[in-house]
Amino acid sequence: MTMTPHGRTVIDRIWDAHVVTELGGERTLLHIDRILLHERTGPALLAGLAAAGREPAHPELVFGMMDHTVDTRPTRSEDPRAPSGSVFIDSFRQRTAAAGIRVFDLGDPRQGIVHVVSPEQGIVLPGSTVVCPDSHTCTLGGIGALAWGIGSTEGEHAVATQTLVRPWPRRMQVRFDGRLSAGVSAKDLVLALIARFGVNGGQGCAIEFAGEAVQAMPVEARLTLCNMAVEFGAWTGLVAPDDTTIEWIAGRPFAPGGTLWDRAVAHWRSLVSDPDADWCEMLSLDAGALAPQVTWGTNPGQTVAIDQPVPDPAAAPDGQRRAAMERALAYMDLRPGTPLAGTPIEAAFIGSCTNSRLPDLREAAAVLRGRRVAEGVRAIVVPGSTAVRAAAEAEGLDHVFTAAGFEWRKSGCSLCFFSGADDFGGARRVISTTNRNFEGRQGPGVRTHLASPATVAASAVAGRIADVRHTPRS
Numbered sequence: 001m002t003m004t005p006h007g008r009t010v011i012d013r014i015w016d017a018h019v020v021t022e023l024g025g026e027r028t029l030l031h032i033d034r035i036l037l038h039e040r041t042g043p044a045l046l047a048g049l050a051a052a053g054r055e056p057a058h059p060e061l062v063f064g065m066m067d068h069t070v071d072t073r074p075t076r077s078e079d080p081r082a083p084s085g086s087v088f089i090d091s092f093r094q095r096t097a098a099a100g101i102r103v104f105d106l107g108d109p110r111q112g113i114v115h116v117v118s119p120e121q122g123i124v125l126p127g128s129t130v131v132c133p134d135s136h137t138c139t140l141g142g143i144g145a146l147a148w149g150i151g152s153t154e155g156e157h158a159v160a161t162q163t164l165v166r167p168w169p170r171r172m173q174v175r176f177d178g179r180l181s182a183g184v185s186a187k188d189l190v191l192a193l194i195a196r197f198g199v200n201g202g203q204g205c206a207i208e209f210a211g212e213a214v215q216a217m218p219v220e221a222r223l224t225l226c227n228m229a230v231e232f233g234a235w236t237g238l239v240a241p242d243d244t245t246i247e248w249i250a251g252r253p254f255a256p257g258g259t260l261w262d263r264a265v266a267h268w269r270s271l272v273s274d275p276d277a278d279w280c281e282m283l284s285l286d287a288g289a290l291a292p293q294v295t296w297g298t299n300p301g302q303t304v305a306i307d308q309p310v311p312d313p314a315a316a317p318d319g320q321r322r323a324a325m326e327r328a329l330a331y332m333d334l335r336p337g338t339p340l341a342g343t344p345i346e347a348a349f350i351g352s353c354t355n356s357r358l359p360d361l362r363e364a365a366a367v368l369r370g371r372r373v374a375e376g377v378r379a380i381v382v383p384g385s386t387a388v389r390a391a392a393e394a395e396g397l398d399h400v401f402t403a404a405g406f407e408w409r410k411s412g413c414s415l416c417f418f419s420g421a422d423d424f425g426g427a428r429r430v431i432s433t434t435n436r437n438f439e440g441r442q443g444p445g446v447r448t449h450l451a452s453p454a455t456v457a458a459s460a461v462a463g464r465i466a467d468v469r470h471t472p473r474s
């Protein structure tokens, strides 16, 4: 029998199409197709570029967004910004104008969270390389892009040259077999993955998410899945483009049209992993067996199924992990062995680049329709983009949320991270669709439980962490 070489992964294929030159020592100079900037980290990057006397090589391939420091509270102001945001918003406007970079500014119907807007507008495409000085750039893997977060210095290099130097990544495939059951979503899947293999389970890898459960997901759910690849320790994650992806992109404002569209589709169809592809590592999880997941601790791996008790540090495999669990339980004010479901909450948040797209809002609204948020629970929903907000309003979802007692906000990162201005009004325990439950992430002393939009909605109604499978939808 002759030896056949191993097949290739989708990551190899995207990578190879972007090699400018090999630099030796396993370092490659890659072409970067799109650079995304936001006002929180963009000004420092552009200031560095200007100080070095450099200019963008391709300003038309760089897109600026206003998201992190926008004040999302209803206001009559046309220019709503958090107090801490003024300096970022103003300097981002000045720097991008000077560099000839377009910005989807406040008041622009395309404004919103960078990782929501860039696929929605067709700026990020399958098989493209995309960088942004933001750790959740991996979200964009959901449409089959190789996208990753960078630091300021790399960002300057990228803007000045439209290239970046990268070491060849380890490639990992994560398969989710079976179909998700009712009430269980991509958010539950990725939380379960991180719980099972740990916050370093992806160890700097480029991950392809594959398997039946992923194939069955709409693009928005794939974006949710890839969003948390970085919380799994990965360099990035992606889903190979397929018919679902291609249909989703067709007709979006910045997507190619005419004969360019046909050529693009032909290329995107080639971006698959061979069955005998040479993976450095493979993991799998049975998606069909999953229950809704909720975090109990202060990192996204400290997660249990909704019907499981808060874990006991005594069962930790080593002293270091036991100490970490004890610290997390103290911060979260939870007792080991008690059921997590039923824990009273004081606030509920639906939003962030993880879970603020139209299907996320629909899932939450399906739980909330005809119901009210429990007395004393502060409930906030922040659409991921101005376009998502408009689409949700067009189908009346804003009324479902407000009738249930939720605040219906403008688009931005909002309370996904504490920026100083907005807060939960003193609420300590929050159930949230965001991606980070670190100490203080949503405000000083705030205890965050990460969960899916449906679980957050069901919990808001119950006033306690609740199993959405027991809350019939209408």
Ligand SMILES: CC(C)[C@H](C(=O)O)[C@@H](O)C(=O)O
Pocket: 040, 041, 068, 133, 134, 135, 136, 149, 417
């Ligand atoms: C402010 C920004 C640099 C940061 C990130 O990189 O992720 C933020 O988006 C976050 O989610 O913590």
Ligand code: SF4
Pocket: 067, 068, 113, 134, 136, 352, 353, 354, 412, 413, 416, 417, 435
């Ligand atoms: S929504 Fe949250 S996680 Fe996403 S980019 Fe904004 S601050 Fe970061």
